Amino acid sequence: MSPRKDNKRIDIGGMSNTLNQHYEDKVRPYIDLVDNLRSLGVEKDLNLPAIAVIGDQSSGKSSVLEALSGVALPRGTGIVTRCPLVLKLKRVEKGAPWSAVLTYKDQVKILQRPKDVGSAVSSAQNVLAGEGKGISQQMISLEIKSSDVPDLTLIDLPGIARVATGDQPLDIEKQIKDLIEKFIKRQETISLVVVPANIDIATTEALKMTSKVDPNGQRTLGILTKPDLVDKGAEESVVNTVNNHVIPLKKGYMIVKCRGQQDINEDLSLSKALLKEQVFFQNHPHFRPLLEEGKATVPLLAERLTRELVEHINNLLPQLHKQVEYKLDKTFNEMRKLGDGVPQEETEKNNFLIRKINNFNQVLSDVMRAEEDTQNSEPKVFTKMRKEFAKWKQQLDSKAVRLEENLQDEVEEYTHNCRGKELPGFVNYRTFENIVKKHIQEMEEPATELLKDISGIVHSCVNKVVSSHFEAFPNLLRAQEHGKALEKIQSQFKMEKIVYSQDGLYSHRLQAVKQKPQVIRMLNADVREMAQHLNAYFLITSDRLANQVPLIVQYHVLDQYFSRLQASMLSMIGCENAMKLIREDSGVAQRRKSLKDRLERLRRARQLLAKFLLSVS
Template identity: 70%
Template structure:
């Protein structure tokens, strides 16, 4: 038994005094419910009226259905007004239907708005004509559609607190003067709304057809495969063939194509009812009589799965709960969009001043700001976003890889040392007795291994040059994005100096390896290192335990001592050369080149703005203001709710 049925039963068995008390309690509960419902819906309506949907998705219920599914009739029954009717595509623009319930006795009122235009509606009969005119203004006289939205706000004591978005009915084939791709156009428009996680899809389907064949339900299933955000509405139950009623009941009971939110059934005015001037109020009474008297569908009414009034209650509940769940994400999205827009506006700047002197100062400020960022990069102190890494941190990682490569080379060197020494002594050994070192052999082995490190060192130089070059471009782009001429002027030294400092560093790295072929170390340092090698247990170096001849053993110890010194030297010297040229000198020369731009003739022409920059700045400012107001509205709501 439904709540309303229970209340009726109680009233029949209560005294007048108790019955009156129940009415008071019921009225109090309804008022409490409305006090919670209306602010939630008003919040989203306010955000939508601010235009926030241009920036992020808002919680909504979108009404979709195939042509002639009864979608318009459902909306008429909910709103109490006659919307445009006819054959083919009737809804040609998204229609935001805002229903606001007022106290009994308050006069009906309506407001239609689109593209900044506002029309006050005096009576319900004015709605259909006003919506048709708005659609013509937005979508033209033909049968095309438009993505521009029309907002219709209705205040009445006979409507629920609810906001719906009515979308065009799905056309299968273009007819008459419709565009040949009308089906695709409509589906693209519908999908734009229902693919959003913030949207509940209200799918309207005639009860007298196979629900699995409806295009609207297929579209909803595509973007919501588990039916989490989909509610099905079956219409035209009076047209169901005899014998098919149980299948329809099974559908409404979620046993055919299950949806998380399930199904409801309604019976609205048909064309014959409209021709007979059947009022909406009378139609609602006829609907209730139909379900109460129907042997198969009556249980649906008792389970609150049928009639327009129960649908209105269900939709209001669904919308309010959906808004409540969406608020934390909505708040985060607004903050994220605000930060992004503020950053974008900062990049676009305030605009170039008009006075010549002011223009010169403006140019100086821009270049000084850029040079300051470069200085911060050089000192490894630049500001970075959470997902970014400082330039020197990237360089340090590459230097670490270079040291690891040297260590690996040392290990490989030791592993192959026995064979190399034996080979050299077998082929090149002179008159010396065993245990004496052939210095030429020692030099040749050292030089061979040092030469193998030159190409990895040059690769290190190339990699770090690319890192710094890419980073400088990443700095220049946002700093000078608004001024293409200045950006081009900055890119020239970035490219030229890159090549210049790379070649200088390359020459010095090669010179370093030429010097390494000389084979040199301080006597004291070498003696200390050699002693350390000799003191190390041979078990720590398995290859030496297999060495038999004294000269091979002696040569191996000397080579290991010297290569350890060389490796330590290269581990520091190569990074110093690379860092000096492709970080410090590159940036210092670039700073000088940027300052030189200021003194050039007609330098102020470099800050001429991009042709559409002013438009982008205006749009960014509008978005920033829109989002700030949205944050205020949301904060006010959260504060009042708490």
Template identity: 60%
Template sequence: MSESSGLNQLFEEKVRPCIDVVDSLRSLGLEKDLNLPAIAVIGDQSSGKSSVLEALSGVSLPRGTGIVTRCPLVLKLKKMKKDKNWHGLLSYKDQTNTLNDPAAVENAVLYAQGVLAGIGEGISHEMITLEIQSCDVPDLTLIDLPGITRVATGNQPKDIDKQIKDLIEKFIQRQETISLVVVPANIDIATTEALQMASKVDSTGERTLGILTKPDLVDKGMEETVVRTVNNEVIPLKKGYMIVKCRGQNEINDKLDLARAMEKERHFFDEHAHFRCFLEEGKATIPFLAERLTNELFEHIIKTLPELQKQLDMKLQKTSVDLRALGDGVPLDEHEKIKFLVTKIRQFNDVLERVKNAEEDVKKPNIRVFSKIRGEFQNWKSVLNAKAIKTEDILRVELEEYLRTNRGMELPGFLNYRTFKSIIKEYIEEQEEPALKLLKDVTDIVRSSVDHIINIHFNALSHLARAAKEQIDYLLDKQFQKAEKNIRSQFKMEKIVYSQDDLYSNQLCIVKQKSKSGQGLLASFVKEDVRDMAYRLISYLMITSDRLANQVPLIVQYHMLNKYISQLQNEMHVMTRENDPGMLLQEDTDVERKRNELREQLKRLKGAGIALSKSVSVQ
């Protein structure tokens, strides 16, 4: 593969460390957490995909009929100096096997696929990593995916076609993946599923490179179609096409080695009347493909590293938050358990205290509990004002109707106190249901907020959370009933017409003054007795509104916030004394598993941070 040495030394010094950064992230298992830049090799069955990979890697890979690639195979090729011996490393799950002979690769991969995908011809999403260090390979990492099949055969699962397509799509739909689509040159490329799948997730062809194989099988007269395809004139791709000729089955049977196969490939294109131009343009042969892929991967990694760093930072932050939320786990020592429980309750009660005092810490877009409650109180005030200040025509009609139907023997101009009281009583009754709705709305806010606090503090301790929520419901319902009783009592009292004389007189003066200046709604009243009654009604209703605007929120706040939270805090302390700490601190069965997963993920992400920091010098 002497053509690959055409990469200048400076470029080679940059390429290997850059590819190593991504390979190290993949080896850490970061494929689970981040979308890593990659070249994924896809193709229909019998497209020549395995032959291309063999030619690039210099080793024989599983081949034959049916599905030969049953797991994603990460093929890491590392170019070594001439004096270094060939070295291979095969990894899957927790297994790592050293390979000292290229001939051992095929059976090692087959065995690993059997372990991961089982007996038969099923597939697995678990990866096998094959690292090859040799002086005859390019610096390159590829991911080989199972060949696309249309119909299940033999003992293949009935939905094997869907399984394979789902696996392929999982890789190629990522913006960080370049799709290397392998297509035989002797068929209509528009009919190949591999190219259709790539087009589905990459409609502009920005991330797709086409590879034509088997040019020696092209029928006479069809060469121009192949030329037009490679020249990007049939199905255009931004990255275009290349064409290669690998070993055929007969040549493999005749034990033609890869080095000799490349010589024959070069000779084929040199002598071909139609395809010779591709060799001159660097679009043909395995060595030119190797160089092209190394360049593509290097540039792609450099392009995606900033976004990768951003992904990593976000994932690291979220994982740390999730892990903190689960806590360190319950201590095993009984004495330590008690201390742990007391600390948990104290922290919970401290947050409740801050809620009660409207001092809790919140981050946008969250809002303090009391800010939500204050909003409800302001709405209540608006409801009262809207009822107290009626439009002129409505008030005139109501007053005239009351005076007409309720007037007794009194002469015109004499105020009917009974009429006054009737209107006041009706107004008060209209406000009782809105006041009770205010109580319910505030109760819902408090219930939801405290429930949220419990979920944050005790989310890993379901027994403790359940016990706390039982207290929430019991105490909240208890205070709700007391608050409802006090509100109803308040409205009964409001039906008694009373105000301090000076307060009433002052309010009456204000209303009359506004009317005289034309600012009030009463200036145009014609009948003097109606106008006088209106003055007095509006004055008293304003006093009542002010009283209810303050008193109802005070009742609600006292019972549903102050009293309720104080009782809840006390009951939480009682609960720690009267219950077995071991019972309260039982974790859900999956919490420990989740905690361990997050710890492993955090470890991977921190390792990725170190690896990415090293990449800065590469760029």
């Protein structure tokens, strides 16, 4: 249930705030939930609801954040924000001491005074992004507790630079845009686009970027700054922009006036700057209606942002809960595949190895029997092999058809060049034999291609079995029987050149061919007789090769390979080098640790979400 906005206005340390205590009690848990999830490091695994603050250089972005946070952030020319800064603002009771905590990498710094924040953030950026003008994607977290701030969390991103200057990297614009896009393209992110009121809003790079990832402006809120610099006569254009008439955004626009450079030079405090802002809008003939409509001043912006963030979090809670559950299941499955790692004691190591090998060999046996478990409706290994064997039979059948179509020309050529004393109608055996050998030889290359394709299927299967049982153990040897199968296939084709068939089988097939109507009319008796003998014999040979070649391939590439692999694995038990099989490399150990860490933070995230959903139900 989304928190309700109350209209009662109260003062918070000079910042007029419409959030009463009842509302704040409802707001804080939502923001704390996301802050706690972010503190767990869950953002490594899933996207959290956030408000990202973006703007071109010198847009007034830092001034807006200063006004909201009550502290002076780093200022200067060029790129000031060089790392994503998570700004966590937590309102405490009036009279409670101000405090801040800065966190980056493994560093935690406690800050006692607001004026220490700027230098502390600068130092952290130098550590993460270097002393120059480069940027870093590593995040800095700044948590501020004060009675003068709203309950709000923002992510400040570097200002968009157009051209590299000084010691900036040449591709600095691309680096910054890539970093900004990483955040604003997420559906979980609200983009807070800061734009100076005294320029044409359509030309700002920040708004162009958000329009690409959020074309309907569903997740974009525009903030206009520097209203005191608007030229006379241009005020109506600014009012139209804030009233959403120029470049419409679903969340619309607000306008604020923060400390300018002269205010800083005169050491104007942030609290006095808020009063000065209130007076500016109240006395401005064009902008006063915007104040009355709740579209102007930093305090009203703070209220608006808090409300937007809380509603955004509330809407995304179901999706967030589903994401955590999905990531937990996925991580658990990855952990299960890696296992618990190799035991330390020698006895346990041997038992561990035996279990691994037995499980591995059982899966290979299931594959040989075509009884393996398949996932995602993937066909079994033998099902894939059967399709390749069917293609081989189709190639043989196509060869038989082409042979019959081209036989007349071939026989005529052979009889013309090789015919001896025999009378027409007598078959010249040498001619018959030569034509048979020629066509049989042409099928040897497709047969070796079949072997190659089946080897690929089996090799892919072994890789998957290995990865599911010995993924952590890279020393497993994967020898194949490809060479023996190739030798047998070559021997088969050498035997086929002998030209042989059982007399009864050949006579029966020849009789069937002679009774079959001729596709091509052959007037020459030599051609007709030779064609019939060749058709009969090639049909016999085709049937023989259709069975024999797949049998050789299956026997060597699947059955013999798997059987030898199983035997080799079993022979490893008790051998001197057996432990090499289960020796983990450092990368796998690190991956297991990473998965354990992820599992732990996701479990804690699930607990946080479950507790929160129970409290608001």
